Amino acid sequence: MSRKLTTLFLAMFVLVTAMGLKTVVTTHGDSSVLMANGSAPAPKPWFNGSAPAPKPWKNGSAPAPKPW
Amino acid sequence: MPGPLQFAIWFLGTLLEVAVVVCAVKKNLFRRYFFLNLYMLLSAAVSAGRFRVLMTDGVDSTVYRYFYFYSDALLTIILFFALISLFGYVFQEMHVEKYVRMGAVLLLGGTAWFTYAVVNQSSARIVTHFVFELSQNLYFVGLVLTYVLWGAILKLRETRALLVQLVLSLGVYFSAYAASYAISNLRPNLFYYVSLLVPVIGCLLPLAWAYAFWRVPDDSRLVPARLTMVPR
Numbered sequence: 001m002s003r004k005l006t007t008l009f010l011a012m013f014v015l016v017t018a019m020g021l022k023t024v025v026t027t028h029g030d031s032s033v034l035m036a037n038g039s040a041p042a043p044k045p046w047f048n049g050s051a052p053a054p055k056p057w058k059n060g061s062a063p064a065p066k067p068w
Numbered sequence: 069m070p071g072p073l074q075f076a077i078w079f080l081g082t083l084l085e086v087a088v089v090v091c092a093v094k095k096n097l098f099r100r101y102f103f104l105n106l107y108m109l110l111s112a113a114v115s116a117g118r119f120r121v122l123m124t125d126g127v128d129s130t131v132y133r134y135f136y137f138y139s140d141a142l143l144t145i146i147l148f149f150a151l152i153s154l155f156g157y158v159f160q161e162m163h164v165e166k167y168v169r170m171g172a173v174l175l176l177g178g179t180a181w182f183t184y185a186v187v188n189q190s191s192a193r194i195v196t197h198f199v200f201e202l203s204q205n206l207y208f209v210g211l212v213l214t215y216v217l218w219g220a221i222l223k224l225r226e227t228r229a230l231l232v233q234l235v236l237s238l239g240v241y242f243s244a245y246a247a248s249y250a251i252s253n254l255r256p257n258l259f260y261y262v263s264l265l266v267p268v269i270g271c272l273l274p275l276a277w278a279y280a281f282w283r284v285p286d287d288s289r290l291v292p293a294r295l296t297m298v299p300r
Contacts, residue, residue: 007167011174014216018208019182025250040078040118041070042263043133 070127077267078115084274085112091281100286103150104234108274110146114139137200144206148176151213151238157231158220175213179205207249211242229288230280237276244269 070078088108092098098105118136125131152172156165183202187194217235226232248269252262 003164003167004170007171008174010216011171011178014209014212015175015178015182018179018212019205021212021246022205022208025246026253040115040136041074041122041127041267043127043129043136 074264074267077271078119081267081271081274082112082115084271084278085109085115087278088274088281091278095281095286097281097286101153101234101281103146103153104277107143107146107150108277111143111274114143134196137196137203141199141203144203144210145176148172148206148210151210151217154231154235154238155213155217155220157228158217158224158226158235175209176206179209207242207245210238211246214239214242227289227291229290230284230286232290233280233284234277237273237280240276241269241273244272 085108089098089105089112092101092105117139118132121129121132121135149172152168155168155172159165159168180202183198183205184194187197187201214235218239220226221232221235245266248262248266252259
C-alpha cells in the first residue's frame with residue numbers, strides 16, 4: 001500500500017474512531033455542551049427558537065390499522 | 069453572571085496562558101513550538117475579549133454567545149494544528165512531513181464535512197450550530213490523535229523529555245475533557261458540578277506546558293527504560 005493511501009486510511013480511521021467515541025458518549029445524553037478552551041464561563045448554546053415543539057402529524061383521530 | 073471563584077479561576081487560567089509564552093520566549097523555544105505558543109497567546113487574547121464582552125453584554129447575551137463559540141472554534145482549529153506540529157516533531161527523522169500535512173488537511177476537511185452533514189440534517193441554524201459542533205468534534209479528533217501520537221512515541225522510543233511532557237499533558241487535558249463530557253451526558257444531574265470542574269481543567273494544560281518550558285531543557289533525554297517497553 002502506498003504512503004498516500006496509508007495516510008488516507010489513517011485519517012479516516014481517526015475520524016471514524018473519534019466520531020464513534022463521541023456518539024457513544026452522547027447517546028444517552030441531553031445534548032449538554034462543554035467547551036474547554038480556556039476557563040471563561042460557557043454560555044448556553046443556540047436553540048432553534050423558544051416555541052414549544054408541535055406533536056407529530058396525525059391525520060384524523062381514527063385508530064391506526066395493523067400493517068399487512 | 070459568574071461568581072468570584074469562577075472569575076478567579078478564569079484569571080488564573082489566563083495568567084498561566086501568558087506564562088507559557090513568557091517561559092517559551094525566555095528559553096528560546098517560541099519559534100520551535102510556534103503553534104503551541106500561538107494557541108496560548110490567542111487563548112489569552114480571547115480570554116481578554118470574552119471578559120470585555122461579558123462585562124458589557126452579560127453571559128446570556130447573543131453577542132457573548134457568538135463571540136464565545138466563534139472564538140472557541142478558532143482556538144480549537146489552532147490547537148489541532150499545534151497537535152499536528154507535535155506529530156511533525158515525533159516523525160521528524162522519518163521525513164514524512166508531507167504526509168503528516170496531508171493527513172492533517174484530510175482530517176480537518178473530513179471533520180468539517182461530517183459536522184456539516186450532521187448539522188444540515190438536524191438544525192435550521194446551520195452556521196451557528198456548525199461552529200460549536202465543529203469545536204466539539206475536533207476535541208474528540210484531538211483526543212484520538214493524542215493517543216495515536218502517544219502510541220508512536222512508545223513505538224519509536226522517543227526520548228526527548230520536553231516533547232514527551234508536552235504530549236502527555238495534552239493527553240491528560242483531552243482525556244479529562246472527554247471524561248467530563250461523558251459524565252455530564254451520562255449523568256445529566258451532575259452537569260452543574262462538571263461545568264464547575266471544566267474551567268479548572270482549562271488551567272491544567274497551560275500549567276503543565278509552562279512547567280515543561282521552564283523546567284525541562286530542550287536537549288534533555290529520558291532514559292528509555294522509564295517508558296513502557298514495546299517490542300519492535
